[in-house]
Amino acid sequence: MDRAYVRYRARRAYLAGRRTLGVVILDRATGLDTSREMDLKNVGLAHPERVRYEPTGWIDLLRTFRVCRPQPGDVLLDYGCGKGRVLVTAARRDFARVVGVDISPDLCDVARANLQVDRSRRRCGAIEVVAADVTEWDVPDDVTVVFMHNPFRGEVFDKALARLFASLERNPRRIRVIYRIPMEEQRLVATNRARLVHSFVGLRPGRTWSRKMGTRVYELA
Numbered sequence: 674m675d676r677a678y679v680r681y682r683a684r685r686a687y688l689a690g691r692r693t694l695g696v697v698i699l700d701r702a703t704g705l706d707t708s709r710e711m712d713l714k715n716v717g718l719a720h721p722e723r724v725r726y727e728p729t730g731w732i733d734l735l736r737t738f739r740v741c742r743p744q745p746g747d748v749l750l751d752y753g754c755g756k757g758r759v760l761v762t763a764a765r766r767d768f769a770r771v772v773g774v775d776i777s778p779d780l781c782d783v784a785r786a787n788l789q790v791d792r793s794r795r796r797c798g799a800i801e802v803v804a805a806d807v808t809e810w811d812v813p814d815d816v817t818v819v820f821m822h823n824p825f826r827g828e829v830f831d832k833a834l835a836r837l838f839a840s841l842e843r844n845p846r847r848i849r850v851i852y853r854i855p856m857e858e859q860r861l862v863a864t865n866r867a868r869l870v871h872s873f874v875g876l877r878p879g880r881t882w883s884r885k886m887g888t889r890v891y892e893l894a
């Protein structure tokens with residue numbers, strides 16, 4: 674067996690183990706339903722620039738919120754919130770408000786149910802989950818932290834960014850963008866309005882893979 678194949682198999686086994694750990698220990702034991710991925714074609718919403726539901730890893734979220742602690746008055750938006758794992762994690766922290774938007778009403782229902790299950794650990798203020806296409810939805814003017822886990826690509830990404838900047842024009846403020854697996858980072862950088870303030874690599878086997886799977890934190894101006 675050649676080395677590349679052994680490495681490939683080892684990586685697959687590692688990722689499968691991590692996923693099982695997420696499902697069995699961190700989801701089932703807490704009554705949450707966030708681990709299983711979902712293709713948008715299953716709910717008739719497939720589009721090449723819309724990325725399917727896949728949750729951010731629990732450990733990645735802990736690392737992220739350790740770096741991006743909520744400041745007083747911070748309002749978090751998960752842009753493409755899926756089943757709400759990020760919302761659940763953010764709601765356990767001192768955000769003034771937590772908002773999620775997703776194109777799939779089914780995923781939004783699961784996110785609301787997850788937030789309900791986790792309500793005893795809630796520390797944030799209000800919570801809202803909105804079923805909408807980001808290309809047609811106005812970003813609320815109190816949002817100060819935007820989480821994106823590779824949710825959309827190409828023109829959809831550009832339109833979502835335009836909505837974010839429109840909100841910044843309406844209400845100038847400090848906005849931090851946490852961009853995980855930043856596949857469209859160049860589009861963000863090309864606006865000349867985003868300053869990189871933190872960067873960390875993903876917890877994945879293989880250096881190139883980890884760099885690609887990393888998280889960047891930008892501040893918008």
Ligand SMILES: C[S@@+](CC[C@H](N)C(=O)[O-])C[C@H]1O[C@@H](n2cnc3c(N)ncnc32)[C@H](O)[C@@H]1O
Pocket residue numbers: 713722723724725726727728729751752753754755756757758759774775776777780805806807808821822823824825829
């Ligand atoms: C990779 S998942 C991220 C889920 C969640 N933020 C997390 O990190 O656990 C991307 C999500 O973006 C949503 N999405 C894709 N295109 C969208 C669009 N145009 N408007 C709103 N949501 C969209 C998908 O339905 C999916 O749930």
